[in-house]
Amino acid sequence: MKIEAWIFGLSTAFFVIVSPAYWLITNDWTGTSALVMTTLLVAMITLYLGFHAARMDPRPEDRKDAEIADGAGELGFFPPYSWWPLWCGATLAVMVYGLAIHAWWLFIIGVFLGALALCGLVFEYYRGEHAH
Known part of the structure; x- marks a missing residue:
């Protein structure tokens, strides 16, 4: 989960830079408020993934010495069709x-x-x- 936290962290940094730039260029309240809310939501996901990544055992995807066979096995329950x-x-x-x-x-x-x-x-x- 550490790579996911890094991806969302980079997205948060991008939105932190883009939000004020958008406001300075356009003076648009609607788009600026949407970008600020997007920044806060992505930051919330970053914090959640970061805290859980620190407490979890590393997954095979997170380890440099992992083999393909380490990720084998049941992945979970996937529901069938539903109306x-x-x-x-x-x-x-x-x-x-x-x-x-x-x-x-x-x-x-x-x-x-x-x-x-x-x-x-x-x-x-x-x-x-x-x-x-």
């Missing part, structure tokens, strides 16, 4: 459309359908074909 993200996105679209046209009844229908879709997404691996 629930589609339904979550569709209900979010219904809710946003309801807000855009000031149809509160459509927004409320979207909230209820979105709650069902979100429950389906969260509890997908507790029932059905892929139950654990």
